[in-house]
Amino acid sequence: NAGVTQTPKFRILKIGQSMTLQCTQDMNHNYMYWYRQDPGMGLKLIYYSVGAGITDKGEVPNGYNVSRSTTEDFPLRLELAAPSQTSVYFCASSPPGHYEQYFGPGTRLTVT
């Protein structure tokens, strides 16, 4: 099993550009999450999904969108990138009723 994979590992965007961060898991987990980690801070929840076709906002959703068309994939879309979105982004997954989350390796995004 590859676990949770994320692409790209690094990306530099110009202000106003858009991009999609990819997240895939091969563990057949229903629950998936997107977090961001700002310097010197813990992770904060952006969006989550409890299954294909079902998504909802977390603590810091502004400027992002998500979709969940399959169990495996949970892409995060940034529209009109802003410097405030410079961060490290983590995707995680979890089976229902289970307390452990499995994290991807993260994507470091810089917006200049």
Place this chain on the structure above:
Amino acid sequence: AQTVTQSQPEMSVQEAETVTLSCTYDTSESDYYLFWYKQPPSRQMILVIRQEAYKQQNATENRFSVNFQKAAKSFSLKISDSQLGDAAMYFCAYRRHMNYGGSQGNLIFGKGTKLSVKP
């Protein structure tokens, strides 16, 4: 809303010594989970240890153990026989029990403690 506080931004320990990282949390719920995650320079989030709130016995994983004080809402991590590979950011995290309405199992993190290990 639940919050997690780590009051030690940085800690240092001599190799082979013992160090304790502090974590406090705030919640009105009686059932929940607590975790310690390790984040080395590679950025990968690695689960170190977990504790179910309903269990009175403190969790232990090899050199890592916790002191869980439910009434005080305290959850400290003790690392014994510290090794150079233990150097990393350590995050304390809270997760609501899935039985609570509206809980989708996301983690609530503290700001982290950077642990240095001196040879």
